[in-house]
Amino acid sequence: MCGIVGYVGPRPSQDILLAGLARLEYRGYDSAGVAVIDGGGSLGMRKKAGKLAVLRDSLADAPLPDGSTGIGHTRWATHGGPTDGNAHPHLADDDKLAVIHNGIIENFSALREELLADGVVFRSETDTEVAAALLGRAYADNGGDLQLAFRSVVNRLEGAFTLLAMHEDHPGLVVGARRNSPLVIGLGEGENFLGSDVAAFIEYTRKALAIGQDQIVSITPDAVTVMDFAGTPVEPEPFDVSWDAAAAEKGGWSSFMAKEVAEQPEAVANTIRGRIKDGQVVIPELEGLDELFIGINRVIITACGTASYAALVGKYAIEQWARVAVDVELAHEFRYRDPVIGADTLVVSISQSGETMDTLMAVKYARERGARTLSICNTQGATIPRESDAVVYTHAGPEVAVASTKAFSAQITALLLLGLHMGRVRGAVADASVDVAELAALPEKIAKVLESEHEHVTQLAGWMADTRSVLFLGRHVGYPIALEGALKLKEISYIHAEGFAAGELKHGPIALIEPGQPVFVLVPSPRHSALVHSKVVSNIQEIRARGARVIVIAEEGDAAVLPFADEVIHIPLAGAMFEPLLAVVPLQIFAMALATAKGLDVDQPRNLAKSVTVE
Ligand code: F6R
Numbered sequence: 001m002c003g004i005v006g007y008v009g010p011r012p013s014q015d016i017l018l019a020g021l022a023r024l025e026y027r028g029y030d031s032a033g034v035a036v037i038d039g040g041g042s043l044g045m046r047k048k049a050g051k052l053a054v055l056r057d058s059l060a061d062a063p064l065p066d067g068s069t070g071i072g073h074t075r076w077a078t079h080g081g082p083t084d085g086n087a088h089p090h091l092a093d094d095d096k097l098a099v100i101h102n103g104i105i106e107n108f109s110a111l112r113e114e115l116l117a118d119g120v121v122f123r124s125e126t127d128t129e130v131a132a133a134l135l136g137r138a139y140a141d142n143g144g145d146l147q148l149a150f151r152s153v154v155n156r157l158e159g160a161f162t163l164l165a166m167h168e169d170h171p172g173l174v175v176g177a178r179r180n181s182p183l184v185i186g187l188g189e190g191e192n193f194l195g196s197d198v199a200a201f202i203e204y205t206r207k208a209l210a211i212g213q214d215q216i217v218s219i220t221p222d223a224v225t226v227m228d229f230a231g232t233p234v235e236p237e238p239f240d241v242s243w244d245a246a247a248a249e250k251g252g253w254s255s256f257m258a259k260e261v262a263e264q265p266e267a268v269a270n271t272i273r274g275r276i277k278d279g280q281v282v283i284p285e286l287e288g289l290d291e292l293f294i295g296i297n298r299v300i301i302t303a304c305g306t307a308s309y310a311a312l313v314g315k316y317a318i319e320q321w322a323r324v325a326v327d328v329e330l331a332h333e334f335r336y337r338d339p340v341i342g343a344d345t346l347v348v349s350i351s352q353s354g355e356t357m358d359t360l361m362a363v364k365y366a367r368e369r370g371a372r373t374l375s376i377c378n379t380q381g382a383t384i385p386r387e388s389d390a391v392v393y394t395h396a397g398p399e400v401a402v403a404s405t406k407a408f409s410a411q412i413t414a415l416l417l418l419g420l421h422m423g424r425v426r427g428a429v430a431d432a433s434v435d436v437a438e439l440a441a442l443p444e445k446i447a448k449v450l451e452s453e454h455e456h457v458t459q460l461a462g463w464m465a466d467t468r469s470v471l472f473l474g475r476h477v478g479y480p481i482a483l484e485g486a487l488k489l490k491e492i493s494y495i496h497a498e499g500f501a502a503g504e505l506k507h508g509p510i511a512l513i514e515p516g517q518p519v520f521v522l523v524p525s526p527r528h529s530a531l532v533h534s535k536v537v538s539n540i541q542e543i544r545a546r547g548a549r550v551i552v553i554a555e556e557g558d559a560a561v562l563p564f565a566d567e568v569i570h571i572p573l574a575g576a577m578f579e580p581l582l583a584v585v586p587l588q589i590f591a592m593a594l595a596t597a598k599g600l601d602v603d604q605p606r607n608l609a610k611s612v613t614v615e
Contacts, residue, residue, distance in 0.1 A: 021074045027074060039065070355382055
C-alpha cells in the first residue's frame with residue numbers, strides 16, 4: 001500500500017523517481033507525486049490524482065526543474081479520497097519541506113487539533129500532512145537540524161508508517177523512518193536510494209540494506225546512517241537481491257499477470273531447488289532448528305487472502321505427513337480474540353510481500369504469547385521473516401500483478417516441502433520417496449496444463465463474458481482451490497463469484513442454482529479416494545438436476561464425470577496433495593481471460609493494492 005522512493009546522487013532525480021514509481025505502482029495507483037530539490041536549491045513538487053501516467057504527462061507538458069535529490073510516491077488512499085490535494089508529497093515550512101508517507105498515523109486527530117490550535121492551515125484531509133506540519137514546526141524548534149527534527153517527530157507518531165522527508169536547505173539529504181511499514185536502502189556508487197521494496201531501485205543496484213523496526217535512516221550520495229528512534233546508531237543488515245530488473249519487466253507479455261501465470265513451472269522449480277537431498281526433503285534454512293517441530297502439539301497457519309487458501313492446502317499436507325493438528329486462521333481474526341497458544345504451538349505465517357500488516361501483527365502477537373514462529377515469504381529483507389524464528393523463502397521472483405498467481409503456487413510448494421520436512425524430523429514419514437518424486441515432477445505437469453488448456457479455457461471465458469455470477473466447488477484440497485478460483489475472478493473481472501466446499505452445497509448454497517448458472521467443479525482423482533470422488537460426482541448430479549452449467553476440472557482419463565459435464569478441463573495425473581497446483585492454473589487463466597474479454601486492466605484491478613500494509 002503506497003509505494004515510496006527516495007534518491008540522492010549525481011543524476012537528475014526525476015527519471016529515477018518515475019522509474020521507481022513505475023515498478024512500485026502495484027502498491028497503489030490512486031495518485032502519484034514527486035518532489036525534487038533542483039540545482040539552484042529550490043524545492044519543486046508535482047502531484048496528480050490517477051495513475052502514474054497522469055503525473056508523467058503533466059511533467060512532460062510542464063517539466064519541473066531537475067536536481068539530484070528527490071522523493072516520489074504512489075498512493076493507495078486511506079485518509080482522504082484520491083484527489084490532487086490528498087496526493088503526496090505534502091509540504092510544510094513555506095513549501096521548503098516535503099514529506100511522503102505509507103501507513104496510517106493513528107493519533108493524527110489529536111496531533112491535527114494541536115497544530116490547528118497553533119495556527120497551522122491544512123490543505124488536505126490526510127494524516128500525512130499532519131506529520132509534515134509537525135516536522136515543519138520541529139525543524140524550526142531544532143535550529144534547522146533536519147535529522148534531529150525528524151527524530152523528534154517520529155517519536156510522537158503512533159500507528160504504522162514509513163516516512164521520507166527532505167528540505168531545500170539540505171540538498172543531498174533524504175531522511176526516512178519506519179514502524180510496521182516497509183523501507184529498504186539501495187546502495188549505489190556515489191548515490192543511494194530508499195524504497196518500499198527493492199523494485200524501487202533494482203535497475204541501479206542489487207545491493208541492499210534492511211532497516212529494522214523503529215529505525216531512522218539518512219542517505220547522502222556517499223553515506224548511509226541508521227539509528228533507532230532513541231538516536232542510538234544501528235548497523236543495518238545487508239542483503240543481495242537475487243533477481244534483476246528484467247525479472248520485473250513485462251517482457252513482451254500482454255500483462256504482468258499473463259507473464260506470472262506462465263512463470264509458475266519456474267516458480268515451483270525454484271522453490272524446490274536445493275531442498276531435496278537423497279530422496280528426502282531437507283530445507284537447509286531449517287537445519288539445526290528441529291526443536292521448532294518437536295514437542296509441539298499444534299500448528300496454526302496464519303495469512304490473508306490468497307495466501308490463506310495456500311494455508312488451507314498446507315493444513316491437509318502437514319496433518320497427513322507430520323501427524324500434528326493444524327488450524328488455519330485469517331491473520332486479522334487471529335489477533336483480535338484470545339487464541340489458545342503457547343510454547344507448544346508453531347505459528348506459520350505466509351506472505352508473498354512479507355509486509356502484510358494483518359499477518360505481521362499476528363506473528364508479533366504469537367511471539368508475545370510464547371509461540372514458535374516460522375514464515376513463508378517471497379520477499380527478501382521483508383519485515384515478517386525478520387520477526388519470525390525461522391523463514392522458508394519461496395523463490396517465485398518478483399510478483400507485480402496485483403492478483404497473486406505464481407506466489408500462490410510457490411506458497412503451496414513451500415508448504416508441501418515444510419510438511420515433508422516436518423514429517424521426517426518428527427519421525428512421522430517412513431518413506432517419502434513417492435511424494436518427493438511427485439514434487440519434482442510438478443513443474444513439468446504445470447507446464448503441460450498451461451500448454452494444453454490455455455486456448456480452451458480462454459475460449460470458454462470469451463463465451464462467458466456476460467456472466468453475472470460463477471460458483472466454484474471443491475472437496476478436500478480442491479476446496480481451497482475453489483475459494484482461490486472465486487477470489488481470482490472477483491478481483492480482476494468484478495463478477496460475483498463464490499467458492500464452496502462441495503459437501504456444504506445442500507446446506508444452503510444450492511438455492512443459488514438456477515438454469516444456466518455456471519459452476520466449476522474440482523473433481524479429485526478416483527485413484528486417491530473412490531469415496532471422495534463419488535461424492536463429488538453426486539454433487540455434480542445434484543446441481544445438474546437444477547440446470548447448472550457444469551465445468552469440470554478432472555484428471556485425464558476420468559470417464560465417470562463425462563456424462564455430467566458441459567465442459568471438461570483436463571489436468572495430468574498427480575498425487576492427492578499435488579493436484580491443487582495443477583487445478584488452479586485453468587482457474588487463473590479463466591479469470592484473466594474473462595477480465596480481458598471485458599476490457600479490464602488485469603494487473604491493476606480497481607480498489608486494490610498489492611501489498612496491504614494497513615490494518
Ligand atoms: C489476491 C491477493 C491477496 C494477497 C493477500 C496477502 O490475489 O494477492 O489476497 O494474497 O493480500 O498478501 P501477502 O501474501 O503479500 O501477505
